[in-house]
Amino acid sequence: MKKYSYITILLLLFSLYSTAQNAEDFFNQGFAKSQNFDFDGAIIDFTQAIALDASFAEAYNQRGLAKRNIHQYQAAIDDYNQAISIHPHYAEAYNNRGVVKHHILLYQSALDDYNRAIVLNDMYAEVYNNRGVTKHILLDYKAAIRDFSKAIDINPSYAEAYNNRGVSKFQLEQYTEAISDYNTALAIKLSYGEVYFNRGLANRKSNDLNEAIADYTKAIDFAPKLAEAYNNRGVAKVKMKDYRGAIADYNSAIEVNPSYMKAFYNRGLVKMMLLDFQGSIYDYNKALELQPNDAESYNNRGMAKENLNDYQGALLDYNKAIAINPSFVQTYNNRGVLYRKMNNFSAAMNDYDKLILLRPKDAEAYYHRGIVKYHLSDLNGALADYSQAILLNPQLFEAYVYRGIVKNMMNDFQGAILDYTEGLKIYPESSEAYYNRGVSKGKLLDHKGSLADFSSAILFKQDYAEAYFNRGVSYLALGEKDTACADFTKASQLGFYKAFEVISMFCK
Numbered sequence: 001m002k003k004y005s006y007i008t009i010l011l012l013l014f015s016l017y018s019t020a021q022n023a024e025d026f027f028n029q030g031f032a033k034s035q036n037f038d039f040d041g042a043i044i045d046f047t048q049a050i051a052l053d054a055s056f057a058e059a060y061n062q063r064g065l066a067k068r069n070i071h072q073y074q075a076a077i078d079d080y081n082q083a084i085s086i087h088p089h090y091a092e093a094y095n096n097r098g099v100v101k102h103h104i105l106l107y108q109s110a111l112d113d114y115n116r117a118i119v120l121n122d123m124y125a126e127v128y129n130n131r132g133v134t135k136h137i138l139l140d141y142k143a144a145i146r147d148f149s150k151a152i153d154i155n156p157s158y159a160e161a162y163n164n165r166g167v168s169k170f171q172l173e174q175y176t177e178a179i180s181d182y183n184t185a186l187a188i189k190l191s192y193g194e195v196y197f198n199r200g201l202a203n204r205k206s207n208d209l210n211e212a213i214a215d216y217t218k219a220i221d222f223a224p225k226l227a228e229a230y231n232n233r234g235v236a237k238v239k240m241k242d243y244r245g246a247i248a249d250y251n252s253a254i255e256v257n258p259s260y261m262k263a264f265y266n267r268g269l270v271k272m273m274l275l276d277f278q279g280s281i282y283d284y285n286k287a288l289e290l291q292p293n294d295a296e297s298y299n300n301r302g303m304a305k306e307n308l309n310d311y312q313g314a315l316l317d318y319n320k321a322i323a324i325n326p327s328f329v330q331t332y333n334n335r336g337v338l339y340r341k342m343n344n345f346s347a348a349m350n351d352y353d354k355l356i357l358l359r360p361k362d363a364e365a366y367y368h369r370g371i372v373k374y375h376l377s378d379l380n381g382a383l384a385d386y387s388q389a390i391l392l393n394p395q396l397f398e399a400y401v402y403r404g405i406v407k408n409m410m411n412d413f414q415g416a417i418l419d420y421t422e423g424l425k426i427y428p429e430s431s432e433a434y435y436n437r438g439v440s441k442g443k444l445l446d447h448k449g450s451l452a453d454f455s456s457a458i459l460f461k462q463d464y465a466e467a468y469f470n471r472g473v474s475y476l477a478l479g480e481k482d483t484a485c486a487d488f489t490k491a492s493q494l495g496f497y498k499a500f501e502v503i504s505m506f507c508k
Contacts (some may be wrong), residue, residue, distance in 0.1 A: 293324050370383075
């Protein structure tokens with residue numbers, strides 16, 4: 001009887017030992033499958049391990065990881081909950097649950113989990129990194145940087161933390177510091193394609209365009225299907241005026257991702273720069289198919305149509321852009337210019353009034369409204385707007401010229417001359433400013449001064465018929481009839497018909 005009981009106990013002990021081993025075996029099999037990215041197979045093995053040992057917290061944790069990797073987020077959270085229920089001080093499970101909550105946009109709850117994990121293990125570098133990522137998403141870049149720095153203090157070889165800290169510094173426009181972090185990340189992990197892409201962004205913002213292009217090229221080497229890298233390399237090439245190269249990159253981005261709206265948008269912009277307005281319209285049509293409520297695409301398509309003299313089509317696009325974004329200042333400006341071309345000055349005035357309301361320190365808005373007032377014969381109003389434009393931007397050359405024109409019309413010839421002179425300090429090769437200053441000097445009977453200005457105007461614009469004609473008038477006033485007649489003849493050859501009348505009167 002005693003012998004039978006002893007054998008029974010041995011059998012029972014063997015059975016318990018065998019069960020524990022089987023759970024561990026299934027766990028190890030599942031872990032190996034996870035390492036080989038067989039997450040479905042891993043889940044089956046972890047489930048078997050849990051069936052054999054319902055208190056196997058690590059199996060719940062690892063099954064949660066596998067479920068996360070196949071995007072079964074709620075099921076993953078359930079597993080982490082179970083792991084934490086079994087083992088309330090399981091820092092890794094809190095961290096992993098925080099990662100899943102981050103993925104499903106439960107950012108504050110994710111932070112709570114990371115905080116708990118750090119209380120349990122304040123030397124857990126990965127948790128600081130993950131908490132930093134969530135803080136970055138919440139736009140708390142300085143706090144994110146502190147977390148990434150803590151992760152780096154714990155693990156100085158943590159390439160991902162250097163990369164992430166660089167991204168947060170980039171958002172704070174600390175481009176040099178960001179590049180330094182990216183450099184360190186690459187020194188630790190040379191084959192880190194994402195870092196090349198990020199460093200390319202920082203180099204572009206630092207206007208180191210050659211380095212930016214080199215980084216995007218390296219990113220493409222690691223990820224040939226990364227449409228964003230082609231697109232961003234194209235943007236850098238545009239800044240270097242390599243428009244054909246930029247178009248080639250946008251083409252590649254679109255080939256990789258035919259639904260990449262931004263690449264169509266950017267390619268349309270470059271085509272407009274190259275005066276391929278039809279091609280630009282095609283690209284903005286595609287951009288709007290992909291993103292029908294993009295105000296900027298309507299605005300830019302309107303600009304392309306305007307350049308093809310399709311004023312009605314352009315107007316419809318500008319109207320649509322403003323309907324989508326009633327605060328889109330660029331479109332108010334563009335539509336105002338278009339209304340001016342269409343001689344609808346009252347509508348143009350309304351657009352510039354709105355633009356100035358939205359952007360009261362926009363010098364060009366006052367300048368453009370001044371032009372409208374000039375066309376509406378509101379010379380005092382035009383003068384006031386040009387003066388405000390100059391006050392806001394003393395380097396706005398056009399405002400000086402047009403204020404000079406208005407002063408000339410108001411018989412303030414000396415004031416006009418002063419404005420043209422100021423304008424010429426900004427743009428010394430302006431034939432228009434020399435011509436208009438010559439006209440004002442002529443009104444003051446300064447014929448030698450006007451002759452010199454008309455000559456300068458002709459120097460910078462050799463087919464300037466009006467300048468030849470008016471220089472002829474100055475020569476005539478100075479008694480140099482033959483030279484005057486030569487200028488009148490040149491003006492007539494350039495199509496200035498008033499010259500024919502003067503020739504018939506003085507040059508026979």
